[in-house]
Amino acid sequence: MKLLTDAMHHLQIQYTDEMLEQFQKYMDFILEWNEKVNLTAITDKEEFVKKHFVDSILCGGIPQVSKANKIIDVGTGAGFPGVPLAIIYPEKEFLLMDSLNKRIKIIKEITDEIQLKNISVRHGRAEDLGREKDLRECFDLCVSRAVANLAVLSEYCLPFVKVGGWFAAYKSAGAEEEIKNSLKAITMLGGKLQQTQTQNIPGFDLEHPILLIEKVNKTLAKYPRKAGTPAKEPLK
Template sequence: MNSINTLLDGIVDLNMELSQEQQNQFIKYKRLLKEWNEKINITAITDDVEIDIKHFLDSLTPIATKLFDGRKKIIDIGTGGGFPGLPLKIFNKELQVTLLDSLNKRITFLNEVIKELELNNIEAIHGRAEELGRTEIYREQYDICVSRAVASLNTLSEYCMPFVKVGGYFISMKGEDVENELKESEKGIETLGGRIIKKQLVKIPKSDIIHSLIIIEKIKETPTKYPRGGGKPKKNPL
C-alpha cells in the first residue's frame, strides 16, 4: 500500500487533520494516480513523497484563505489529475465540486477516482473553459473558481472569471514570483468584473517551495463578450 506519511506530517503544519476515512481516500487516490499514469500521461510526478508534497499538500493550501469553509460551490479549471479540486473535496465533504479538463482521458480517470472514493456532489466534465463559460448552466454559477493551470494570469482570468458569481472569488495558484503577472493582468481583471484582493504567500509543508494564492473578488458581472473563443485569451490577452 502506498504511504502518505509525508502528507500526514505536512497536514499538521497547515493546522489541519485528516480522519481515518480521509487518509484512506488519499491512499486510494495515490494508488489510482500511479496505476493510471502508466497508461495515460496524467502527471510527471510519480514519487510517493513528491505526490504528497506537490499534489496533495499544495492542493490543500487554499484552505488557508478560509474561503473554502462550509457548503461552497466550486469549479476547478484545467484540473488535470484532479488538482486542487479533488483534495479540497476530500478535505471538506460539503463542497460541491466541478472538475473541468479539456482532455477526455483525464476525465475518465477522475470519474474512476470519484467512484472508488465514494464521493458525492462532485462531477468531472470534459470541455473547454472558453466554451462552457458562455453557457447558462455554468456561467456565474460558482462561489469559487480555483485553478492551478499553467497559463498567464491575464489569460487564466478570462477563462475563469465568467464562472464566478458576483460576490464570489477566483483563486489562481501560482509560483512565488508573480509581481509582473499581477501588473499585466490588473486591467483585464477589472474588465472582467473583478478586483485583486490580495496575494497570499503559502509555504508548502515538508518542502522549501513557496507559492502564491492570488485572490480575486468578482464585483460585477462579466461582460457577455467574454470569454472570447478561438484561443484569443491566450493569443491576445486582455
C-alpha cells in the same frame, strides 16, 4: 501519508482516517493509470504527496475557501487541486473541468471507486463552458493550478464566478510582473485582486502564492472570447 498529516496539522485542517485512505487510494490509482495515460510527470510517492496533495490544499483554511459551497476547478488535469480539496471538504460541491476528455473520464472512474461523492466532472474548454447558462456566474469559488498567464487564466475562470464570489489562482513565486500586467484584464472581467496568500510549511519547499480575486461586477457577455483567442491575444 505522514507528510500529508504533518502539512494538515500545520494548516490546521481537520482530517479523518477515511480521508487519508481516500488520498492514498487516489494516488495509487493515478500512478497505475499513469502507466497507460500521461497524467503526471511525478511518479515518486513522496514527491507526489508534496507537489500534488500538499500543494493543492495550501488554500485550505483561507476564509474565502472555507465559506464557499459550490466550487469549480478549471483545467483540473489529473484532478488538482480539486480532488484533494474535495476530500478535505466533503460538505462542499465540486465540479472539475478539463479540455481532455480522457483525463475527465479517468478522474470520474477513480473518484467513484474511492466513493468521493461530492465531485462531478465536465469535459470542455473553459471558453465554451464559461458561456453555458448552468455554469456561468454560478460558483462561489473557482480554483485553478493551470499553467497560464494570469490575464488568460482570469478570462477562463472569472466568467464562472458569481458576483461576491472568489477566484483563487495558484501562481509560481516571482510572478509579480505578471500580476501587475494582468490587473487591467482582471478589472475588465469583473474582478478585483484583493490579496495574495502565501503559505509556507517548514520543510516542504513549496512557495505558491495564491491570488485571491473577488468578483465585484458581472462579466460582460463578450467574455470569454472564442476558443483559443484568450491565449493568443491576452487582454491588456
